Amino acid sequence: METLQRLTRRQLEALRVIATAPSRERGVPLNDIAAGLRVRAPSALAHLGPLEELGLISRFRGKSTVTRRGQACLDEYRRHHRIAESLFARAGMTPAATHQAALEVDLALSHRTVQEICEAEGHPRECPHGEPIAPCSGRSSSAGS
Ligand SMILES: [Zn+2]
Ligand SMILES: [Zn+2]
Structure with a gap:
């Protein structure tokens, strides 16, 4: 199954929020991702695990950046x-x-x-x-x- 076919709509939206956030170069904090998705932080966090497992984002000290594969x-x-x-x-x-x-x-x-x-x-x-x-x-x- 191709990567896009494995993504839910919400996971894709989370990926787009991370890719376009003002802090995308330094890493996007969870609260900013949640705000971009208009959900609470725990809901936003639930999308990050699958994105990381697919190699689309990397996370460091609570901040997320889109990988080359994610782009x-x-x-x-x-x-x-x-x-x-x-x-x-x-x-x-x-x-x-x-x-x-x-x-x-x-x-x-x-x-x-x-x-x-x-x-x-x-x-x-x-x-x-x-x-x-x-x-x-x-x-x-x-x-x-
Ligand atoms: Zn063509
Ligand atoms: Zn169009």
């Missing part, structure tokens, strides 16, 4: 989400609706499935909201045309 996971997540949005947009949904629909599937899709959608959609360069989609390995083969 790659967030990049991958954005790709899954935006590719799914592109698919739903072509199905006729409004941009706002594509976002909600993508949230239903983005963690569950395998990289292989995302790749197949990307190819079927002609390697979209941005999502319906204009956010960039990182180039995939397949796009370079069609470059120059």
